[in-house]
Amino acid sequence: xxRRNTRQGETILAVLRNxxxxxxxxxxxxxxxxxxxxxxxxxxxxxxxxLRNDNDILEVELPGEEARYEVKRxxxxxxxxxxxxNKVFELNFCPVQIPSGTRLANGFQVLEHHLTLxxxxxxCETSMA
Amino acid sequence: xxRRNTRQGETILAVLRNxxxxxxxxxxxxxxxxxxxxxxxxxxxxxxxxLRNDNDILEVELPGEEARYEVKRxxxxxxxxxxxxNKVFELNFCPVQIPSGTRLANGFQVLEHHLTLxxxxxxCETSMA
DNA sequence: CTCTAATTGAGAATACATTATCATTAAGCA
DNA sequence: TGCTTAATGATAATGTATTCTCAATTAGAG
Numbered sequence: 001x002x003r004r005n006t007r008q009g010e011t012i013l014a015v016l017r018n019x020x021x022x023x024x025x026x027x028x029x030x031x032x033x034x035x036x037x038x039x040x041x042x043x044x045x046x047x048x049x050x051l052r053n054d055n056d057i058l059e060v061e062l063p064g065e066e067a068r069y070e071v072k073r074x075x076x077x078x079x080x081x082x083x084x085x086n087k088v089f090e091l092n093f094c095p096v097q098i099p100s101g102t103r104l105a106n107g108f109q110v111l112e113h114h115l116t117l118x119x120x121x122x123x124c125e126t127s128m129a
Numbered sequence: 130x131x132r133r134n135t136r137q138g139e140t141i142l143a144v145l146r147n148x149x150x151x152x153x154x155x156x157x158x159x160x161x162x163x164x165x166x167x168x169x170x171x172x173x174x175x176x177x178x179x180l181r182n183d184n185d186i187l188e189v190e191l192p193g194e195e196a197r198y199e200v201k202r203x204x205x206x207x208x209x210x211x212x213x214x215n216k217v218f219e220l221n222f223c224p225v226q227i228p229s230g231t232r233l234a235n236g237f238q239v240l241e242h243h244l245t246l247x248x249x250x251x252x253c254e255t256s257m258a
Numbered sequence: 259c260t261c262t263a264a265t266t267g268a269g270a271a272t273a274c275a276t277t278a279t280c281a282t283t284a285a286g287c288a
Numbered sequence: 289t290g291c292t293t294a295a296t297g298a299t300a301a302t303g304t305a306t307t308c309t310c311a312a313t314t315a316g317a318g
Contacts, residue, residue: 061192111248119240169297
């Protein structure tokens with residue numbers, strides 16, 4: 001019943017720690033395979049589920065995208081997705097001025113919000129002809 | 130090759146026109162069945178695809194939700210999802226002050242954004258003990 | 259070093275949304 | 289009214305993400 005530290009599990013967590021933003025299962029798999037070529041997809045699912053149970057990582061859902069995962073942060077933040085390379089980056093600011101508990105004109109009470117910005121990242125903009 | 134006006138197709142479009150916000154396929158199916166009990170799910174998919182091809186409705190993707198559809202509006206808007214009943218409502222304002230073309234501190238160029246507010250709708254708040 | 263059981267890898271199995279198939283129904287033009 | 293064929297309903301098939309199975313491996317306690 002005790003958790004064991006394996007090369008696979010540690011590599012997967014390292015991939016998430018070094019990521020520029022939340023990664024999907026297949027992203028994690030591809031990046032972790034650079035260290036462990038034989039890594040199986042099921043192992044990625046299992047490691048991610050364990051990390052989620054331990055509250056070490058969070059699931060991030062973006063519109064129309066498979067679930068992504070990021071190491072837990074303690075600050076409110078949003079994401080930017082590049083429309084060229086589809087990578088998702090973490091943003092460190094929030095331009096939405098709607099505190100939890102705000103009431104809209106129609107009476108709805110707002111408790112939280114999710115914002116995603118879309119555009120072109122530096123790498124893609126530079127690499128374009 | 131000509132489109133035909135059927136009771137099913139008209140009912141499905143009416144359901145979308147009368148909706149409080151974007152509906153998922155199963156929502157549309159459930160509401161349209163109130164008028165046509167025998168309505169098949171495949172018919173809903175087909176009608177929605179036709180309406181999408183004709184640009185009469187738009188697909189709305191919310192984080193972690195099945196695709197939803199709403200009649201085409203001509204104004205930029207966002208959505209509110211009630212965390213009790215899971216219904217999605219259209220909002221008529223945008224609190225995000227990031228015009229297309231804005232450049233972030235890290236150099237990323239922002240072209241668009243998606244915002245979803247979450248909270249409790251009027252009906253759910255009133256109906257709670 | 260040994261032993262137990264957690265972990266892994268590969269592929270089968272599952273879950274679920276969406277599409278395809280096909281016989282039947284019915285819209286709408288002549 | 290008749291005819292052509294788009295549309296429908298039921299269900300099988302498909303695609304894709306996720307989980308399960310099981311034999312083999314290996315972390316870590318004793």
